[in-house]
Amino acid sequence: NAGVTQTPKFRILKIGQSMTLQCTQDMNHNYMYWYRQDPGMGLKLIYYSVGAGITDKGEVPNGYNVSRSTTEDFPLRLELAAPSQTSVYFCASTVRRDGEKLFFGSGTQLSVL
Amino acid sequence: AQTVTQSQPEMSVQEAETVTLSCTYDTSESDYYLFWYKQPPSRQMILVIRQEAYKQQNATENRFSVNFQKAAKSFSLKISDSQLGDAAMYFCAYRGIQGAQKLVFGQGTRLTINP
Numbered sequence: 001n002a003g004v005t006q007t008p009k010f011r012i013l014k015i016g017q018s019m020t021l022q023c024t025q026d027m028n029h030n031y032m033y034w035y036r037q038d039p040g041m042g043l044k045l046i047y048y049s050v051g052a053g054i055t056d057k058g059e060v061p062n063g064y065n066v067s068r069s070t071t072e073d074f075p076l077r078l079e080l081a082a083p084s085q086t087s088v089y090f091c092a093s094t095v096r097r098d099g100e101k102l103f104f105g106s107g108t109q110l111s112v113l
Numbered sequence: 114a115q116t117v118t119q120s121q122p123e124m125s126v127q128e129a130e131t132v133t134l135s136c137t138y139d140t141s142e143s144d145y146y147l148f149w150y151k152q153p154p155s156r157q158m159i160l161v162i163r164q165e166a167y168k169q170q171n172a173t174e175n176r177f178s179v180n181f182q183k184a185a186k187s188f189s190l191k192i193s194d195s196q197l198g199d200a201a202m203y204f205c206a207y208r209g210i211q212g213a214q215k216l217v218f219g220q221g222t223r224l225t226i227n228p
């Protein structure tokens with residue numbers, strides 16, 4: 001049981017480049033989330049999904065896109081990378097049950113130069 | 114929208130002593146859950162303790178306990194007998210029971226343990 005797997009762990013992008021952060025979970029969780037964590041700060045929600053085919057914006061969605069074609073996968077797309085997107089990105093998943101904890105991936109450290 | 118505030122960016126404590134990390138939150142919901150997560154330098158997010166809002170009894174997990182004051186919307190974490198391995202960022206988080214049950218985080222408190 002691998003849990004939540006994120007790839008890559010580290011990436012450096014040039015301004016204007018695009019990339020996709022991959023997130024896969026093998027726990028059959030319906031709920032999945034993308035957070036970003038700026039240095040010394042808490043986690044802010046970018047996008048979330050409550051099931052395959054259903055996605056919605058979180059607190060800081062600008063500059064990102066997501067898709068959820070399967071229960072397992074929830075990729076995050078960065079279009080036209082900007083220095084403001086330099087951050088650590090976390091994917092998380094959970095079940096629809098009151099008070100259930102979120103299972104987090106190990107994070108992706110992204111630098112845009 | 115719910116908000117979570119941690120007013121202590123940094124805290125330090127002597128090894129074996131007790132430290133309390135503060136957290137306040139704002140919500141209009143009556144039922145919800147509160148969490149404390151620990152983030153060591155490895156970046157891994159580790160659940161420390163969870164509190165259900167409808168329970169008056171404060172949650173306890175070994176050396177970790179909370180002081181939950183629902184009316185004051187306060188949720189502090191007490192770490193007893195601090196150990197070097199407790200050094201980390203600590204995040205307070207709120208999760209409602211409606212809709213997508215998104216987890217809302219505070220800004221975090223960096224805890225240093227002095228030997």
